[in-house]
Amino acid sequence: MMKFQFSFIFLPLLLAACAHAPQHAAQGDDPEQHVMDMSVVLPAMSETATAPTYPRMELTEQLLYTFLMADIAAQRGRSDLAAEAFAKLARVTRDARIARRAAQLAYESQQMEQALELLKLWQELEPKAVMPKQMLVTVLMGGGKLEEARPYLSELLAADSKNAGHLFEQVYPLFGRYPDKLAVYKMLLELAKPYRKGAETHWVLAQAAEAASLHDEALRELRQVRALRPQWEWPVLLEVRILQVKTPEQALAVEKKFLDEYPDAKEVRLSYARLLLEQKQYQESRVQFQEMLKQQPENAEVAFAIALLSIQVGEFDRAEKELKQTLATGKKDGATVHYYLAQLHEAKKNEAAALEEYQQVKGGEYAFSARMRMAYLLNKVNKLNEAREVLHQTETRNNQQRSQLILTEGQILRDAKQYDAAFKVISAGLEKLPNQPELLYEAAMLADKQGKLVTVEEMLRRLIQVAPDYAHAYNALGYALLERNVRLEEAMELVEKAYQLDPEDAAIMDSMGWGYYLQGKLEKSLEFMRRAYATYPDPEVAAHLGEVLWKKGQKDEAKLTWQENLNKNPDSAALKAVMKKYLP
Secondary structure, three states: OOOOOOOOOOOOOOOOOOOOOOOOOOOOOOOOOOEOOOOOOOOOOOOOOOOOOOOOOEOOHHHHHHHHHHHHHHHOOOHHHHHHHHHHHHHHHOOHHHHHHHHHHHHHOOOHHHHHHHHHHHHHHOOOOOHHHHHHHHHHHHOOOHHHHHHHHHHHHHHOHHHHHHHHHHHHHHHOOOOOHHHHHHHHHHHOHHHOOOHHHHHHHHHHHHHOOOHHHHHHHHHHHHHHOOOOHHHHHHHHHHHHHHOHHHHHHHHHHHHHHOOOOHHHHHHHHHHHHHOOOHHHHHHHHHHHHHHOOOOHHHHHHHHHHHHHOOOHHHHHHHHHHHHHHOOOOHHHHHHHHHHHHHHOOOHHHHHHHHHOOOOOOOHHHHHHHHHHHHHHOOOHHHHHHHHHOOOOOOHHHHHHHHHHHHHHHHHOOOHHHHHHHHHHHHHHOOOOHHHHHHHHHHHHHOOOHHHHHHHHHHHHHHOOOOHHHHHHHHHHHHHOOOOHHHHHHHHHHHHHHOOOOHHHHHHHHHHHHHOOOHHHHHHHHHHHHHHOOOHHHHHHHHHHHHHOOOHHHHHHHHHHHHHHOOOOHHHHHHHHHHOO
């Protein structure tokens, strides 16, 4: 059996949100006369408990010249030259402020080895300062030097043990690119031993455990977080993400319990609504989105999601009202709402209203899909020329859309039994997209309708060369030979290749069954035919199944199979032909 392909596009709901925070600024001091003092350029060190002591030395012509050259280079964006000059000054003067400036410039110019050297010098010159330790951890982690970063991180934690949990939160993102997640977890676990009273510490350990695929350890840490900060949403979300892989029911229960206790938790409620949606609990998912809308009445995305869920549960009148309310707010892209209103009218079998809504989709991500549906609906009411005109006036953005537009025009012509015109449209498309698999396949199907076996074989062999894993190419060529009862051995080899590539496809199972029938292997034929019909009770499959049953002497079942399918498909030429053959 050959398989024709056509798609009805219904795109899923997507909701997303993100937030970012700004960073810092700096201040300066006054310079001292005739002394090498860089505080006019560099911020004062505020990390130490007491004011640092800076070296006092004679400002020689060479030092002044080097400093001026370094400063000019920095001002002109040559941080590489400025870094080198400030590095020389730092080594000569051993001034912590110059070491800091040199380290920062080296870091900005991506001279990481030099940045490390200067950061270590800065740390040596100002051992109580926090910033060089922080930058050392950053640079070392960025270079994948986990163990080298450990002592500096340990010092940072010890220096401010009361805020160790917050520091863990701040530094944890630095470990994100380190490939050995287990090593990261083990190191953090060791460093965290003195600071396990804070929820933030457990939260970081939970994230590190989850990244290392240590799900039980992550869950244990998350429960510690929940005990210390029961109202915190992010640990709940991570726990749910871990649980839903194996126990989605438990994940739902966790979120439901949390929302019972903290009903204003927006992120958890959104997660709960989505998880219900994934598990096809549409009614309850809609309830959760409605709760969100109460909290955020101006949120057009949530209102839109509710409308789509009403469509999903078949409450079309309610969905139409909700979509129109969303449209009236002006806060949701109008083209998107019109597209889904059109989809809703199609579901209600109101093609005229659907066409009106599709015509309102003037742009945006659904514009192309709307034009395809307009052509389909116009063709459905026998307005073939208008349907083709819509397609001819449709703009395309890429080869995928160009291919789909050509296929759609070919298919509506084929539906009108204008096979020559359809073949010309597809052939013209192949001149522009010569190796497009769907166009090659459609050209072969149309050639088959015209009885042009040579063209069928040419197109399908070309398709097999272009896309060697395209199962339906092998199946279509094999079935074309089987249908004509020629080259049966080669035909079965092709169909068997298709079956290896896609053993669950009903059309391929039908071809296998028909091939065995032609070879006289009725038991194997019946096995494949029954599987094909159970998967896809198509009239052509019913015709084949009945014929095999008849040959096996199971005539009553054959007649019943034909008649039941004919009742559902009264225009089937395949069923009428086989019934006329055996039931004259």
